Amino acid sequence: MDGIHDLGGMEGFGPIPIEGGDADFADIEAWEQRMWALNSQMQVDGVTIDWFRHGIERMVPADYLSFAYFNKWCANYLMLLLDNGVISMEDVRRGTTGDRSAPAPAPTLGDVLATVRKSNRSFAVDQEQPPAFMPGEPVRTLAHIRSDHTRLPRYARGVEGTILTHHGSHLLPDEGAKGRHAGTHLYSVCFKATDLWGSDANPRDTVTLDLWEPYLVPA
Amino acid sequence: MPSFDSEKAAELHRELHTHLPSDPALRVKTLESLAVERGLVSPDGLDAWIEAYSEHVGPKRGAQVVARSWTDPEFRQRLLADASQAIKEFGFEGSATGHLKAVENTETEHNLIVCTLCSCYPFSILGLSPAWYKSVEYRARAVREPRKVLAEFGVDLPDSVGVRVWDSTAELRYLVIPQRPAGTEDWNEDRLAAIVSRNSMIGTDRDLRAEAG
Numbered sequence: 001m002d003g004i005h006d007l008g009g010m011e012g013f014g015p016i017p018i019e020g021g022d023a024d025f026a027d028i029e030a031w032e033q034r035m036w037a038l039n040s041q042m043q044v045d046g047v048t049i050d051w052f053r054h055g056i057e058r059m060v061p062a063d064y065l066s067f068a069y070f071n072k073w074c075a076n077y078l079m080l081l082l083d084n085g086v087i088s089m090e091d092v093r094r095g096t097t098g099d100r101s102a103p104a105p106a107p108t109l110g111d112v113l114a115t116v117r118k119s120n121r122s123f124a125v126d127q128e129q130p131p132a133f134m135p136g137e138p139v140r141t142l143a144h145i146r147s148d149h150t151r152l153p154r155y156a157r158g159v160e161g162t163i164l165t166h167h168g169s170h171l172l173p174d175e176g177a178k179g180r181h182a183g184t185h186l187y188s189v190c191f192k193a194t195d196l197w198g199s200d201a202n203p204r205d206t207v208t209l210d211l212w213e214p215y216l217v218p219a
Numbered sequence: 220m221p222s223f224d225s226e227k228a229a230e231l232h233r234e235l236h237t238h239l240p241s242d243p244a245l246r247v248k249t250l251e252s253l254a255v256e257r258g259l260v261s262p263d264g265l266d267a268w269i270e271a272y273s274e275h276v277g278p279k280r281g282a283q284v285v286a287r288s289w290t291d292p293e294f295r296q297r298l299l300a301d302a303s304q305a306i307k308e309f310g311f312e313g314s315a316t317g318h319l320k321a322v323e324n325t326e327t328e329h330n331l332i333v334c335t336l337c338s339c340y341p342f343s344i345l346g347l348s349p350a351w352y353k354s355v356e357y358r359a360r361a362v363r364e365p366r367k368v369l370a371e372f373g374v375d376l377p378d379s380v381g382v383r384v385w386d387s388t389a390e391l392r393y394l395v396i397p398q399r400p401a402g403t404e405d406w407n408e409d410r411l412a413a414i415v416s417r418n419s420m421i422g423t424d425r426d427l428r429a430e431a432g
Contacts, residue, residue, distance in 0.1 A: 008335030021350035026273040031244035037268035046220040058229040069353040071243040101258030116313040204381035210389035
């Protein structure tokens with residue numbers, strides 16, 4: 001979708017907020033650390049990474065721009081729990097459900113570090129179809145997208161680039177956001193900065209995106 | 220189970236916007252209370268996750284990987300060929316590094332990593348991303364005017380150096396291998412790792428300095 005999240009190339013923003021925004025995890029606000037931990041420990045039934053991302057894309061646009069990153073995650077987790085029927089809007093208003101399930105078992109530090117290590121999930125899927133493109137081939141990205149979840153940013157639509165690498169078949173986010181499990185070939189596609197941004201760009205520079213086969217047509 | 224209904228998600232967000240307090244700390248407290256009551260998380264478990272990312276999982280891991288790539292040419296080849304596999308030699312595999320790609324800076328090329336659509340980042344080797352990486356400013360500008368962005372970080376690139384921007388639009392994650400500074404030829408791996416900044420592994424730092432170690 002052409003949402004507020006699709007920020008690449010948007011103009012009018014000021015300097016990068018390096019000052020005050022360069023802290024390591026140990027030094028950020030306690031509520032931000034808490035939100036990261038909630039995200040790490042909480043499993044919401046059936047939620048795919050793409051439904052999670054699409055949920056954030058559907059936030060109130062003004063909130064998306066003004067909320068700190070982990071504040072967006074907080075809103076999104078509440079949305080996901082509401083959508084699954086785990087909590088109600090009344091629970092959110094009161095700040096309590098009024099009752100308690102059996103408490104979740106607390107992992108130890110050792111458990112957590114083991115979980116981190118096991119979380120190197122692969123998104124590759126088997127694919128019988130041969131890839132449509134080979135490294136070195138010119139391709140063009142789609143000019144238009146559908147109004148649901150996709151990972152082809154606005155700034156890279158309808159542009160010619162070159163296949164840099166073929167990564168085999170990976171889960172397609174457009175399907176994952178609908179709870180479906182389907183893969184297509186994935187490529188790193190290299191674009192000349194001048195093809196994306198015109199003559200203001202430096203002709204030596206490039207931007208490379210990882211794009212699925214359905215986003216591409218032969219150039 | 221989720222509805223996977225985009226319009227329902229948007230409607231719930233609008234309702235939340237109306238009902239939630241504006242203070243993010245209070246909002247997160249509300250989420251934590253509800254998640255604890257529903258048996259989804261435990262406060263002690265959350266503390267363990269915070270300790271893990273404060274003390275153990277962080278950019279020092281990436282710095283060790285980079286230092287080894289400087290001292291061990293065979294490791295460097297393995298890292299460039301398949302970084303997800305190579306970091307297993309350290310036990311650093313994990314969250315968001317199932318498809319990791321290492322890209323090397325040279326005299327004529329500089330690499331810069333961004334995620335314009337959200338804020339994807341290789342957590343298990345770099346820890347949590349800095350706030351600027353997740354900012355709208357960085358996400359908007361890094362692909363369009365990388366040289367101006369780099370200048371704000373104190374990196375002034377001559378025209379003889381090309382910029383390779385990598386926008387993490389899929390599940391691949393990126394690690395920049397900065398150049399080894401001169402004057403470190405007899406340094407061991409630990410001493411080298413100490414001068415590898417987090418930002419140099421994202422690409423917003425370039426010339427590492429031998430004296431920092």
